[in-house]
Amino acid sequence: MADEAKAKGNAAFSAGDYATAIRHFSDAIALSPTNHVLYSNRSAAYASLQNYSDALTDAKKTVELKPDWSKGYSRLGAAHLGLSQYDDAISDYKNGLEIDPNNEPLKSGLADAQKALAAASRPRSSAASPFGDAFSGPEMWTRLTADPVTRAYLQQPDFLKMMQDIQKDPNNLNLHLKDQRVMHAIGVLLNVKIQTSPPTDADMPDSPSPSPSERKRAAEAEPSKQPEPEPEPEPMDLSEEKRSAKQVKAEALKEKEAGNAAYKKKDFDTAIQHYTKALELDDEDISYLTNRAAVYLEMGKYEECIKDCEKAVERGRELRSDYKMIARALTRKGSALVKMAKCSKDYDPAIEAFQKALTEHRNPDTLKKLNEAEKAKKDLEQQEDFDPQVADEEREKGNEFFKQQKYPEAVRHYTESLRRNPKDPRAYSNRAACYTKLGAMPEGLKDAEKCIELDPTFVKGYTRKGAVQYFMREYDKALETYREGLKYDANNQELLDGIKTCIQQINKASRGDLSPEELKERQV
Numbered sequence: 001m002a003d004e005a006k007a008k009g010n011a012a013f014s015a016g017d018y019a020t021a022i023r024h025f026s027d028a029i030a031l032s033p034t035n036h037v038l039y040s041n042r043s044a045a046y047a048s049l050q051n052y053s054d055a056l057t058d059a060k061k062t063v064e065l066k067p068d069w070s071k072g073y074s075r076l077g078a079a080h081l082g083l084s085q086y087d088d089a090i091s092d093y094k095n096g097l098e099i100d101p102n103n104e105p106l107k108s109g110l111a112d113a114q115k116a117l118a119a120a121s122r123p124r125s126s127a128a129s130p131f132g133d134a135f136s137g138p139e140m141w142t143r144l145t146a147d148p149v150t151r152a153y154l155q156q157p158d159f160l161k162m163m164q165d166i167q168k169d170p171n172n173l174n175l176h177l178k179d180q181r182v183m184h185a186i187g188v189l190l191n192v193k194i195q196t197s198p199p200t201d202a203d204m205p206d207s208p209s210p211s212p213s214e215r216k217r218a219a220e221a222e223p224s225k226q227p228e229p230e231p232e233p234e235p236m237d238l239s240e241e242k243r244s245a246k247q248v249k250a251e252a253l254k255e256k257e258a259g260n261a262a263y264k265k266k267d268f269d270t271a272i273q274h275y276t277k278a279l280e281l282d283d284e285d286i287s288y289l290t291n292r293a294a295v296y297l298e299m300g301k302y303e304e305c306i307k308d309c310e311k312a313v314e315r316g317r318e319l320r321s322d323y324k325m326i327a328r329a330l331t332r333k334g335s336a337l338v339k340m341a342k343c344s345k346d347y348d349p350a351i352e353a354f355q356k357a358l359t360e361h362r363n364p365d366t367l368k369k370l371n372e373a374e375k376a377k378k379d380l381e382q383q384e385d386f387d388p389q390v391a392d393e394e395r396e397k398g399n400e401f402f403k404q405q406k407y408p409e410a411v412r413h414y415t416e417s418l419r420r421n422p423k424d425p426r427a428y429s430n431r432a433a434c435y436t437k438l439g440a441m442p443e444g445l446k447d448a449e450k451c452i453e454l455d456p457t458f459v460k461g462y463t464r465k466g467a468v469q470y471f472m473r474e475y476d477k478a479l480e481t482y483r484e485g486l487k488y489d490a491n492n493q494e495l496l497d498g499i500k501t502c503i504q505q506i507n508k509a510s511r512g513d514l515s516p517e518e519l520k521e522r523q524v
Contacts, residue, residue: 002032006041008374013045015358016146017367021045030435030443031411036066043075048146052082070100077109086117140167140189147188148359149323153181252282256291263295271295286312286321286329293332302336309333323360330357331366338373344384347377382422391421398430407434425454425461432464436471444468459485463494470498475505 009024025042032038043058056079062072073096080089093110097103144150144163153159159181165172166182176182259274275292282288289312296305312329315321334353341347354370357363398413414431417424428451435444445468451461462485469478479502485495 002028002035002038005031006038009041009045011355013041013048015355015370016148016151016362017358018045018048018146022049030440031415032408033438033440034065034408036062036069036072039065040069040071040075043079047075047078047082048142050082050142052079055079056083068099070096070103070106072096073099074103074105074109077106077113081109081113081116084116084120086113086120089113090117143189144185148361150181150185150188151359152323153185156181249282249285252278252285252288255281256285256288259288259291259295263291263298266298268295268299283315284319286316286319286325289315290325290329290332293329293336297332297336297339300339302340305336306333309336324363327357327361327363327366330354330360331363331369334366334369334373338369338376341376344377344380347373347380351377382419385419387420388424391417391424391427394420395424395427395430398427398434402430402434405437407437410434411438423454425451425458428454429458429460429464432468436464436468441468441472445472457488459489459492459495461485462488463492463498466495466498466502470502470505475502475509478502479506 005024005028009021009028012018012021012024022042022045025038025045029035029038029042039058039062043055043062046052046055046058055075059072059075059079062069062075066072073092077089077092077096080086080092090110090113093106093113096106097110100106140163144154154163159179162176162179162182163185166176173182173186255274255278259271259278262268262271262274272292272295275288275295278285278288279292289308293305293308293312296302296308309329309332313326313333316326316329330353334350334357337350337353338347341350350373351370354366354373357366358370394413394417398410398417401407401410401413411431411434414427414434417427418431421427428447432444432447432451435441435447445465448461448465448468451458451464455461462481466478466481466485469475469481479499482495482498482502485492486499489495
C-alpha cells in the first residue's frame with residue numbers, strides 16, 4: 001500500500017537514511033503516482049543527499065500536481081538554491097508566499113536566497129570570516145539536520161538561537177565557542193572531527209584554585225606573626241576526595257575487565273556478578289549496564305536485558321553520555337525484543353528501538369538489524385495474512401476496476417491480493433498490465449518478471465513483459481521475450497502479434513523511415 005511505503009520512507013528519513021527513504025517513497029509513487037506529497041517527500045530526501053537535480057525534478061512534479069500547495073514552492077526554492085540558481089529560488093519562494101503569506105519556512109528561504117544572491121554578487125573580502133560560508137544559506141540547516149547529534153540539539157531553543165545569531169553574523173561565533181554543542185556543529189559544517197569534552201567535565205575543572213580576592217581575604221584572617229600562611233585546607237580536602245573517587249572508578253574498571261574476561265569464556269553468571277559490582281562502585285558509567293544487558297541477551301533473559309537497556313538510556317541522558325553508548329543500549333533492547341517476537345506486531349517495538357538508535361548514531365550494524373527486523377515482520381505478515389480465497393476475491397475486484405479503466409483502484413486490489421497470496425502469478429500479471437496503463441513501466445516490468453519467475457510456463461507473463469519493453473521502445477528485447485513465450489504456446493496470437501509489430505518497428509528503423517516525431521522519441 002502507498003501509505004505503508006510512505007510511512008517507511010518517513011521513518012528512514014527521520015533516521016537519516018535518505019537513500020532508503022528515496023526507495024520507499026519511489027515504491028509509494030508507483031502505487032499512487034498522482035500523490036503530490038510523495039514527490040515532495042522524495043524531493044526533500046534528494047536534497048538531503050545534495051542531489052539537487054533530482055530534488056528539482058520532484059519539486060516541479062509536486063507543483064504540477066498541486067499548484068496551490070505552498071510547500072511545493074518551498075521544495076522548488078530549496079532545490080534551486082542548492083543548484084546556486086538564486087534568482088529562480090527567490091521567484092519560487094515569492095510564488096509560495098503569494099499562496100501562504102504567513103508561511104515562515106518560505107519567508108526564511110526567501111531571506112536565505114536573497115542573502116546568497118547578494119553574497120555571490122559582491123567580491124570576497126580577504127578579511128572575511130573563514131567560517132562565513134559554512135553558516136550561510138539553508139545548507140547549514142540541512143547539514144545540521146542530517147547529523148543525529150546536532151538534529152537533537154536543534155530541539156533545544158538556546159542552541160537554535162545561537163546558531164541563528166551565528167548565521168546572521170559569523171563573527172558572533174566567538175561568543176559561543178565555549179559551548180560544546182557549537183563546537184560539534186562546527187565540526188559537522190566543516191566536515192572535520194573536533195574533539196570536545198563532555199559537558200559535565202567542562203562544568204567541573206580538575207584543579208579549582210582560589211581567586212586573588214579570596215587569597216587576600218584568607219591572608220588577612222591569618223595571625224600577623226605568620227609571614228607565610230599555611231595552604232587552605234579546602235583544596236587539600238577536595239583533592240583527597242577526588243583521589244578517592246578516582247580509586248573507586250579504577251576498581252569499577254577492574255570489575256568490568258573481569259566481567260569481559262568471564263563473558264569471553266561464556267561464564268555468564270560470573271560476568272553478571274562483576275558487572276553488577278562495577279555498577280555498585282560507579283553508577284556514572286552506563287557501559288556496565290550495556291555490558292550486563294549483553295550477557296542477559298546471551299543467556300536468553302530478555303526481560304532483564306531490556307530493563308538494563310532502558311535504565312542505561314535513562315541514566316545516559318541524565319549524565320549526557322556519549323550518544324554512541326545510548327545508541328548501543330537501544331540496539332541491544334531492539335535485539336532482545338526481536339528474540340521475544342512471536343507475531344508480526346511484536347516486531348514493532350523492536351523496529352522502533354532500532355530507529356531510535358539510528359537517530360542517536362548511524363551504525364551499519366544497527367541499520368542491518370533494522371532491515372532484518374522489517375523483513376522478518378513482513379514475512380510473518382505474509383504468513384498471517386495468507387488466504388488464497390480472499391486473494392482470489394481481491395483479484396476479481398481488481399479485474400472489475402481494470403475493465404472500468406480505474407487503474408489506481410485496480411492496483412490497490414491486486415496489491416491486496418498479493419498480500420494474501422504472494423505466490424499467485426496471475427495477480428502479478430494483472431498488476432503489470434495496470435502499471436503499463438499508468439505509464440509506470442519499471443514497476444510493470446518488475447511485476448512481469450516476477451510473474452515469469454513464479455511460473456515460467458505462464459504465457460501471460462511474457463505478453464506483459466513484451467508489452468512493457470515495446471512501450472519502452474526496446475524492440476529487440478521485446479522480440480526476444482515474445483519468442484521465449486512461444487516455447488510454451490507456439491500458437492498464442494498475442495505473442496505472434498507482438499513479434500510482428502516488433503519486426504515492423506525494427507525494419508522501419510533500419511530503412512530510416514522514422515518520422516521526426518518518432519526519431520525524437522527514440523532519442524529521449
